[in-house]
Amino acid sequence: MTAIKTSPALKDSEIREFFEYFEIPQSDRIVSAFRDCCAYWNLTGADLDRAMRMAGRYHRTALPSVRRILGIYLREWIAPFDRGFSRRVYYNVPGTITFMYLLRRYLEPEHRESRFENKEDCSVYAGSPDFISMVVLYGLFGRKTRIETGNCRHCAVNLMRAALMEDPAYPPADLQISFGFTCDEATRQDAMTKAAGEDLLRIFVMNPVRSEKSPAYIEQVLRRALSEIQSKFGLPAMQPAEMTEIYRVYKSARFRLAVKVHQIIDHVSRCGKFRITNNDIVFLESLLITSFQCGMEYIEETLSALLKEIKEDTAADVRAVRNRFCVYYTPICNPDYGEVMEENGIALLDHTAFSNNALVTGIRDPCKDASLEAMGMLIAGQAVKEGEKIADLILRKKLDGFVSGMFAFDRWMGMQQHQLKTIIEDRTGKRVFLYDTDFWNQESFSRDRMETAVETLSYML
Secondary structure (H helix, E strand, C coil): CCCECCCCCCCHHHHHHHHHHCCCCCCHHHHHHHHHHHHHECCCHHHHHHHHHHHHHHCCCCCHHHHHHHHHHHHHHHHHHCCCCCEEEEECCCCCHHHHHHHHHHHCCCCCCCCCCCHHHCCEEEECHHHHHHHHHHHHCCCCCCCCCCCCCCCHHHHHHHHHHHCCCCCCCCEEEEEECCCHHHHHHHHHCHHHCCCCEEEEEECCCCCCCHHHHHHHHHHHHHHHHHHHHCCCCCCHHHHHHHHHHHHHHHHHHHHHHHHHHHHHHHHCECCCCHHHHHHHHHCCCCCCCCCHHHHHHHHHHHHHHHHHCCCCCCCECCEEEEECCCCCCCHHHHHHHHHCCEEEEEECCCCCCCCCCCCCCHHHHHHHHHHCCHHHCCHHHHHHHHHHHHHHHCCCEEEECCECCCCCHHHHHHHHHHHHHHHHCCEEEECCCECCCCCCCCHHHHHHHHHHHHHHC
16 A cells, blocks of 8 residues: 555644544644644545544434544544654554553653553553554545455455555554464464564564463463563563552553443443444444553543433434344444444344453453453354353343354354354354354445345344
């Protein structure tokens, strides 16, 4: 992918309207980064207008906190172009998010006492620009064309990461961490581009065999990674007690985010109304699988405000929830998917792929806890255990079934979804709706075809 630098300059009024709509704090620093970001992606004022119109269609933007949540993703998309960052750490999802917040703190040159909850407080960027770029460009700006690069045949987010790494115009990383818990393509692709530059430190965190020994293996990989990072950047060793205390702060904050997200989803489930949309729900769930430079404190405040707003919401012009399903992962890059389900009264509630038991108590060692966090995701485990836990969730919450099929293209998950279907149906007697589609790409997606399938499912229910 080649950077395009010929797009017309955005007007101040266009930027101001866009920032106000998505409740993005305005400053010279972020506006400058936004201009660079839009120039890189060749976005115009018409594109900004389309994004606002799409948000109004697919999201419950009548609620200010919904617009603020979309703004969090937009701010993260802009962040790599912020010249205020002295170091950049790029990593792919899913990884160990608490550990990445800790690493961001560790890489800060001065090790200040501040918790770095706001971007301006820390000069280190640590995030997943490939994932965020896919979400923003395809999920919010409505792009549909496939990314052209030869590094991966299967997964568009891998294509995006390769494209950004190959393009010298995109802000380069100082440290690239490639997690391979669920995808063998991601780490293989990053290994192929290892010769891109001597200055870039690449760390590969693989899970070669899914077994009970996996957490111990990942723990050792993370320890070696810290040692490599310390040596590469000439950092002082962080004392174990200090590291554990800082890690515990971030772990507790992430736990509170998970609680807030599930309180919001449970309220939608109980009230029987789409107080927020299916697309809002997947944006909420995805807050838990990558780090954001705005900080978890800001996200927690936004989620608390959203919970209050939906509890007080009395609007009558919202659809009724007729059936409640858990879902593997609603395609966040294809808002039509969630909308078609919603039009048929089907709420896609708990997302199971990255479901995790983020316990706070008993943290003695960040590397050990981070490995347990990573391998505690359902998607990182064995199919039988994953299916049993999804079945238990359906029975406990009295849901109507399970929706999957969005990773049919993937060699690992594409095979596993059929195993999950058998396990869940046998244990619950509930319906599993498998609709084969591509989680990332919309080129082969037919809304008409999906509407026919979902209308049939709704009739059968």
